Each structure stands twice: as structure tokens, then as C-alpha cells.
Amino acid sequence: MTSEIADRYRRRADAFERKVVSVRPDQWPDPSPCARWTARDVVRHIVDMHGAMLAPLGRSLSPAPSVDDDPVAAFRAARADVEAILADPGLATRPCDTPSGRLPVERHVDQVVSEDLPLHGWDLARATSQDDTIDPEDVELAWASVRAVPDELMEKLRTPGAFGPDIEVFGPEVKLGEDASPQDRLLAFIGRDPHWRP
Incomplete structure (x- = not known):
């Protein structure tokens, strides 16, 4: 039996993996909408965050090729580590200390x-000039999540370095017209310019 959380993670990881697989070798050094990050750095961040999910359990990522050597293999290995935890009810439901408090x-x-x-x-x-449409369900869930963040915490999330050196969670909100799509509104709220192009 799989949980709703595991199913949602798998769907999102599948979508992200399709994008990683579709990056041409010459595109990895290209700039991304995240200031100072290349396309490769975006994948590196996601792989590193998978490692951060394992840390409260006293685990680390399994040996795998680095993002520098093989971004696809690095992501596949990282997601396999997280999926193994989500598939184990004893591990998945174990309480852990997080910046949001104690959570399973x-x-x-x-x-x-x-x-x-x-x-x-x-x-x-x-x-990397791929289809950048976010699943409308994910847009809706993320919008509800970020709008529920108290103003004081949001201010901290927008402050570079508040959670550690070189960590920037959200940028300043980008102003858009009232006719902006839900996806563009979400991106602008977290500090992305929806009109950014390489």
C-alpha cells in the first residue's frame, strides 16, 4: 500500500527526471532563473536536498555518480534513496526535527x-528551453502552502543567509499584472520572474 505523499513525490520526481534526461550535454552550463545557478546547479540543489531529507534518520545519499559527472544518474540514485524511506512505514512515520518543528x-x-x-x-x-508548464494541481498546492506562511517567517525566507551561508529560499516578490496566470503568480510570489529567458 502506498501513501498519498509517496504517490505525489513519485509523480513529481518522474516529471523532474524527464526534464533532467532531456537536457542536452551542451546546456548544462547555461544560466537558470535562479541567480548564480546554472542548469547543472539546479539539479545539484535538488540532489543535495534529497540528502538533507535523509539526515534526520542518520543516513546519507548512497554512493552514486556526482552531478558533475552524470546529473541523470545522480538524481535517479537520490530519488531511489528517498523512495525507499517513503516505502517503509517505520521510517516514513518516524518523527524528526525540522526547521518547521517535529514532523514525521x-x-x-x-x-x-x-x-x-x-x-x-x-x-x-x-x-534549457523545455516545456515549463507546472502541473496545475502542484501550482494550487504550492500557492496554498506559500500563502499560509506567516509574514514574519516569509520575511526570513526572503532574507539571504537567514538559514545558513549562501542559502536563499525565496527572492523578493516580482510584481505582475492582475491578468497573470496562477503559475506566473506563484513564481512571482517566490521571487522568480515568469518572463525570464536565458
Whole structure:
């Protein structure tokens, strides 16, 4: 029996993996909508965040090729590690300490790396001229999630370095017209310019 969280993670990871597989070798150094990040850096961040999901369990990512050597293999190995935890009820439901308080591991995965996949999938797609449409269900879920963040915490999330050196969660909100699509509104709220092009 699989959980709703595991199913949602798998769907999002499948979509992200399709984008990683579709990047041409010459596109990896290309700039992304995330300031200072290349297309390869977007994948590196996602792989690193998978490792962060394992840390509360005293685990680390399994040996695998690096993102520098093989981004596809690096992501596939990282997602396999997280999927193994989500598939084990004893591990998935184990409480762990997170920046949001004490949560079951699966909820931590759902709120952090799983929610990151569609947003950084957009970054990777936009950087490499792929279809950058985010699943409308993910847009709706992410919008509800970010709008529920208290103002004080949102201010901290927008402050570079507030959660550690070189960590920037959200950028300043980008102003859009009232006719903006739900996807563009979400991206602008978290600090992305929906009109950004390489």
C-alpha cells in the first residue's frame, strides 16, 4: 500500500527526471532563473536536498555518480534513496526535527523536497528551453502552502543567509499584472520572474 505523499513525490520526481534526461550535454552550463545557478546547479540543489531529507534518520545519499559527472544518474540514485524511506512505514512515520518543528519524515519530504521538484523543474525547463508548464494541481498546492506562511517567517525566507551561508529560499516578490496566470503568480510570489529567458 502506498501513501498519498509517496504517490505525489513519485509523480513529481518522474516529471523532474524527464526534464533532467532531456537536457542536452551542451546546456548544462547555461544560466537558470535562479541567480548564480546554472542548469547543472539546479539539479545539484535538488540532489543535495534529497540528502538533507535523509539526515534526520542518520543516513546519507548512497554512493552514486556526482552531478558533475552524470546529473541523470545522480538524481535517479537520490530519488531511489528517498523512495525507499517513503516505502517503509517505520521510517516514513518516524518523527524528526525540522526547521518547521517535529514532523514525521514523510511530511518533511512532502513539504520540502517534494514541493521543490515542480518549482525547480520550472527553473530547469526554462534554462534549457523545455516545456515549463507546472502541473496545475502542484501550482494550487504550492500557492496554498506559500500563502499560509506567516509574514514574519516569509520575511526570513526572503532574507539571504537567514538559514545558513549562501542559502536563499525565496527572492523578493516580482510584481505582475492582475491578468497573470496562477503559475506566473506563484513564481512571482517566490521571487522568480515568469518572463525570464536565458
